[in-house]
Amino acid sequence: MQITFTSFPSQSGLRSAYASATKHATEDDEDAYMDVEPFDDFESDSSRLTCPGETLTSAQSFMRGHGTYVDNDDVISSVAGTVERVNKLITVRALRTRYNPEVGDLVIGRITEVQPRRWKVDANSRQDAVLMLSSVNLPGGVQRRKLESDELQMRNFFEEGDLLVAEVQAFFSDGAMSLHTRSLKYGKLRNGQLVTVPPILVRRLKSHFFSLPSGVDLILGLNGYIWVSKHVKESEREGEEGFDAEAVYSNRNDDIDDATRTAIARVTNIIRILAAHSVPLTDVVLLEAYEWAVEQDADVKGLLQEDVSDALVAAVTSG
Amino acid sequence: MSSRIEILNDGGFRSDGRRQYELREMTFDMAEQAGADGSASVAHGLTQVRVSVFGPREAKMRSQTIHDRANINVEVGIAPFSTGDRRKRSKGDKRILEFASTIKSTFEPVIQTALYPRSQIDIFVHVLQQDGGVLQACINATTLALANAGVPLLDFVCAVTGGVHAAAPMLDLTTLEENDLPHVTVAVMPRTGRVTLVSMETRLHVDRFEEILRLAGQAGGVIHKEMRAVVRERTKGLVDAMGAGVRTSDFAEDAMVADS
Numbered sequence: 001m002q003i004t005f006t007s008f009p010s011q012s013g014l015r016s017a018y019a020s021a022t023k024h025a026t027e028d029d030e031d032a033y034m035d036v037e038p039f040d041d042f043e044s045d046s047s048r049l050t051c052p053g054e055t056l057t058s059a060q061s062f063m064r065g066h067g068t069y070v071d072n073d074d075v076i077s078s079v080a081g082t083v084e085r086v087n088k089l090i091t092v093r094a095l096r097t098r099y100n101p102e103v104g105d106l107v108i109g110r111i112t113e114v115q116p117r118r119w120k121v122d123a124n125s126r127q128d129a130v131l132m133l134s135s136v137n138l139p140g141g142v143q144r145r146k147l148e149s150d151e152l153q154m155r156n157f158f159e160e161g162d163l164l165v166a167e168v169q170a171f172f173s174d175g176a177m178s179l180h181t182r183s184l185k186y187g188k189l190r191n192g193q194l195v196t197v198p199p200i201l202v203r204r205l206k207s208h209f210f211s212l213p214s215g216v217d218l219i220l221g222l223n224g225y226i227w228v229s230k231h232v233k234e235s236e237r238e239g240e241e242g243f244d245a246e247a248v249y250s251n252r253n254d255d256i257d258d259a260t261r262t263a264i265a266r267v268t269n270i271i272r273i274l275a276a277h278s279v280p281l282t283d284v285v286l287l288e289a290y291e292w293a294v295e296q297d298a299d300v301k302g303l304l305q306e307d308v309s310d311a312l313v314a315a316v317t318s319g
Numbered sequence: 320m321s322s323r324i325e326i327l328n329d330g331g332f333r334s335d336g337r338r339q340y341e342l343r344e345m346t347f348d349m350a351e352q353a354g355a356d357g358s359a360s361v362a363h364g365l366t367q368v369r370v371s372v373f374g375p376r377e378a379k380m381r382s383q384t385i386h387d388r389a390n391i392n393v394e395v396g397i398a399p400f401s402t403g404d405r406r407k408r409s410k411g412d413k414r415i416l417e418f419a420s421t422i423k424s425t426f427e428p429v430i431q432t433a434l435y436p437r438s439q440i441d442i443f444v445h446v447l448q449q450d451g452g453v454l455q456a457c458i459n460a461t462t463l464a465l466a467n468a469g470v471p472l473l474d475f476v477c478a479v480t481g482g483v484h485a486a487a488p489m490l491d492l493t494t495l496e497e498n499d500l501p502h503v504t505v506a507v508m509p510r511t512g513r514v515t516l517v518s519m520e521t522r523l524h525v526d527r528f529e530e531i532l533r534l535a536g537q538a539g540g541v542i543h544k545e546m547r548a549v550v551r552e553r554t555k556g557l558v559d560a561m562g563a564g565v566r567t568s569d570f571a572e573d574a575m576v577a578d579s
Contacts, residue, residue, distance in 0.1 A: 049551060049554045049555055049558065051466070051475070051547050051550050051551060051554075052466055052471070052472040052473070052474055052475055053472070053473065053474030053475055053508065053509070053510040054510075055510075067471065069431065069471075069473065071473075071511075076473075076510070078431060078471035078472055078473060079466070079469050079470075079471050079472070080466045080467075080469075080550050080551075080553075080554050081469070081554060082554075082558060094469030095469070095554060095557045095558065095561075096351075096356070096357060096467060096468060096469050096557070097356075097468070097469030097470075098356065098374070098375060098376070098469070112377070120377075122377070126374070126375040126376065126377075126389075126435050126438045127375075127376075127377050127435075127437055127438055128377040174386075174436045174437055175435075175436065176437075200561070201561070277560055278557050278560035278561050279560065279561070280561055
């Protein structure tokens, strides 16, 4: 007895149709997948791929890490992705997953809820993050004490739907993250546009803030949220004399001229294209892609056309 | 009987030209749906299903959170145009709710929910075309969508329908066959051979049951091979795409700052 399947309706003889259907897995593939020998040759083949339920190695000689579980003395993968090994620790890194926070990460989030002395922030993680009233800088200086009146007017600082940039401060016992904005770099976002990409595409960089020529600032949140906004002049940065402390929690955009608007739209489209082609986003890649787009003189909408975007990705990844 | 279509003719062929143990053509598509964390569409012959997975994410309703594991929420939508007789079902239809809870209980022991306390995993199932084996298509599509979303699973879940026609067991029934034959849908985890779902809405002779269950388990293994090949292909595609463009520069900040 043989369980088979063929195209519908079957063309010519079951066995032959099964064997000739090249797009389906054949018996040979099966053997190739079933290699469950131990990990001695791990280094030679650094990006070993795996699927849920695949036995990786013996639990006697290795420790299980994220993306794996132990059953009957075997370490078994629970996600589809690449196998990574550090000494005796085996982990599987999924390619598409929600953001896994780490302390010190820079994230961009959106306020979802205002609660007593805290805000709930959506940061593309498994639970909403918490931003305590005590971990934000209030207008009037770093040293200012939080008063009861501040608790009553929390919506004056952050309201539902507001975007902010923050740093992961700590974790609660259930794994939820606590954020802080106690630096002049962090706080409410305005004058720009949010783009969302898979978090794995944003790598840890020396700095996650940078400016492109033509007056566009970028903030790459490690949670896959990217903020593209109008450039802030050096003299108006935090701590300089032109800095407007009142504007920190402002809900109004500055005047943005048409050229800047176009540049912002162009950058967001570039990010969308690169994300759709799974190109990891770094400062260099983005700068190169932007220069390419300007060089080609493609209009903002035209970038999204398939041939143009393919050319863009090819230009960026080949160099 | 003569006026009706023969389920299994003397030559051993079924009404659509298949043999007894022959499955219909399967297509698995894991292309990303914008906005969803993972999605997959699956077709078994003319049955077509699309599943989107969101999460693990913050539960929308506080009452639904479970303090030590994630809550799985399954919603099923059956398109009015998916069947021969066009019929609109309301969302609160008892049959659809039962169908959703079947899928939920199939995946509850497979998803490692304990890793995500107080979160919620939303599974949205859309049935686009029905020609028998809707439950099997939904379960296979959900497995792929969950794998695509990076949700940790103990194993794949592979489902298939088996039926019996005059003591002859058959696999992967069409609507025509499902209407006439006693049938059972079985979902297996291929690595261990554990069964996470047996669903039977018709009466099946107890002597036939064991044979069908065993057969469905084997067919699950065949489907698993296909599903795994698709997941691997997609994983490889993503890894290759990501490997192509990794470049950073230590001088980036100097190069990038353009003062105005």
